[in-house]
Amino acid sequence: MRIPILKLHNYLLISIQVEMDDNTAIQFQEDLLDKIHQTGASGVVIDLTSVEIIDSFIAKVLGDVVKMSDLMGAKVVLTGIQPAVAVTLIDLGIHLQDVPTALNLEQGLIKLRQELGE
């Protein structure tokens, strides 16, 4: 299974609305980095509104993909982080201090424009 990545202007939008298994997460990481490379996107919004719980593996992949995207020059904004997901991320020591967050996709796009000064 693959998570669709939508390109809108300079941004990539992803809404995770399935329970990710390990393979899906790895495939998503690969697909996102490829897409950043192909499109030269300057920003990415990953919306987690529909994700109610994550395990340690998925949390690590998510933390990694944010750092990797950043290395490639694309700023990531995470949106819709639910309480249980926030708890898991912090409990696992996955600190996303420099990662802007927002309530939903619209707010995420606004934040991205601010961050990138566009």
Place this chain on the structure above:
Amino acid sequence: MRIPILKLHNYLLISIQVEMDDNTAIQFQEDLLDKIHQTGASGVVIDLTSVEIIDSFIAKVLGDVVKMSDLMGAKVVLTGIQPAVAVTLIDLGIHLQDVPTALNLEQGLIKLRQELGE
């Protein structure tokens, strides 16, 4: 498997990037109509850029979902229709005459704004 539906302002965005089986198509139809109802969205963009071929069942579901969304008050724009998909739709007599189409997601959103006079 479910196809994610992204809400952006008054619009719903869908990018179909998987080969749909019958169940996925039916589930998508149901999810989209529910989401239109929940959000009161005025427009929908369905991007088919990654869909290279469709069978008669999926084509029918797609034709139906456009008409159903319209009945519910949401205008649908189809984007990225590939040659083989266009051939299948016409061969099967699924005429989407009143359905605006566009090259990609960005163009689809512009078209939607024009259609809705927003």
